[in-house]
Amino acid sequence: MNLLRDWLFAATAVFFCAAVQAQRASPSSELRAFSExxxxxxxxxxxxxGGYALANIAAGSIAAGQTSGETKYFHQMNVYWNLFNLGIAGIGLLNSRKANADNETLAQAIRRHETMKQVLLLNAGLDVAYVVGGAYLRERSHSHPDKSDQLQGYGKSIMLQGGFLLAFDLVNYFVFKSRGDKQEIKLISAGPMGVGLVIPIR
Structure with missing residues (x-):
């Protein structure tokens, strides 16, 4: 009797491990769609x-050479700011090219989805700080008349760029959330081997 029980236990363990390995090797169509x-x-x-950054760099470079005073500094900062944006866009595209939906487990796909939402929200918070920083530079221009044009131009540019990024990050956060969270909850509810699981989704 004990021998039969041990044999059944071993057979069940082998079957379970094989099922888990199969899930890792070949993700379900729902999981693949979620990752893709x-x-x-x-x-x-x-x-x-990247497109927005390139357009700003091109327009700002031309305008900065054809204007003077506050307007010149405004366009200068647009160029500086969007060189940074272009770098961020390049890193993001490089990482997305390396990603492979066929190699992601359920846990990895969920973690990356949640991380993406958190990054967008964090960026939105930084964007608010940029707008406030730009307003601060403009305010400082009143007490520094010798640098008034520069502070006004830089301040306006930073407020504009921060405002754009705030809208950009918030729109993409809500799009990301509305598209992915329903799929995520469905995948979690099903769980491996039909086991249900519920976790809070921000």
Whole structure:
């Protein structure tokens, strides 16, 4: 009797391990779609931010050479700011190119989805700080008349760029959340081997 029980236990363990390995090697169509959607969105973010940055760099470089005073500094800061944006967009596109939906487990896909939402919210908080920082520079221009044009121009540019990024990050956060959270909850509810699991989704 004990021998039969041990044999059944061993057979069950082998079957369970095989099922887990199969899930890792070949993710379900729902899991693959969930991961592919995140990767596509990340690529869209990179291309959109990169295109915006290139347009600002081109326009700002031309305008800065044709204007003077506050307007010149405004366009200068647009160029400086968007060189940074272009770098961020490039890094994001590089990471999205390396991502492979076929190699992601359920845990990895969920963690990356949640991380993406947290990054967008963190960026939105930084964007608010940029707008406030730009307003501070403009305010300082009144007490520094010798640098008034520079502070006013830089301040206006930072407020504009921060405002754009705030809208950009918040829109993409809500799009990301509305598209992915339903799929995420469905995948978590099903769970491996049909086991249900519920976790809070921010």
């Amino acid at each position: 959607q995140r990767i596509r969105h990340q690529k869209t973010l990179g291309f959109a931010l």
